[in-house]
Amino acid sequence: MPFLSDVFARLGRVARGQANQGVDAIEDATFEATVRQTVADMKGELNNVVRASAVAMSNYNRLDAEYQKYVKQSQEWKDRAGLALDAGNEELAKAALARKADSDKQVASMQQSVAAAQQTSEKLKSQVGELKRKIEEGERTATTLVARKNAAAAQRKVAEAMAGVGNADNAFAALNRFEETVSKEEATAKAFDELASSGKDDDLEKQFAALGGHSVDAELEALKRERQLKAAPVPPPYIPKELPAGSNSISTAPKLGEKTKA
Secondary structure (H helix, E strand, C coil): CCCHHHHHHHHHHHHHHHHHHHHHHHHHHCCCHHHHHHHHHHHHHHHHHHHHHHHHHHHHHHHHHHHHHHHHHHHHHHHHHHHHHCCCCHHHHHHHHHHHHHHHHHHHHHHHHHHHHHHHHHHHHHHHHHHHHHHHHHHHHHHHHHHHHHHHHHHHHHHHHHHCCCCCCHHHHHHHHHHHHHHHHHHHHHHHHHHHHHHCCHHHHHHHHHHHCCCCCHHHHHHHHHHHHCCCCCCCCCCCCCCCCCCCCCCCCCCCCCCCCC
């Protein structure tokens, strides 16, 4: 049924997504070990390639040795035919040339195979050398990746600590939560204190507070008396025109409110 097929397809996607997420989490937790293992796997592949290449090159070496043997035999029978001719023995020279022809046939039949095996051997050598260079580069890259991963993780932890976020073990985040808890307790205590003091007699408190202070009217009357005293004229000092005979003292000005003598 199409409906069930769609449901199973969606469930399959969910399962694959969960599996991939789990694998990603494991790889992230063991990043360095995973990278090192990847390089180790590359080296294992190199070893397999080297073994296969060694077998192919060994086959070429054996084939080439067989080929070179027939080439050498052909040259030897040719030299022997020449010696027979020099000795005047044509029959022996013909027999030697017949053996040379057999060797030449072997050389001709093996020549193409030897050339192909040689080309394969040289190609394998080149590929093995390239693979070795890639593994060396992979080792350097792995070291760089591990260093970059560690630096990025450290930078992320510093940023999370500065922002006060992150996992539950973040001390900075915990301290912020403690501060919020204390602030809530302080606000609650203040609220209860306000509720407890709201039942007091506010008028009675104001009356007792007025006993210890000065009213505005009293301060106004005191200010008026002070300004009146400053505004009252001050009489000039008394200075007599002549001193009385026999007097050797200087007459002083009459005191304020005292009558002068005629």
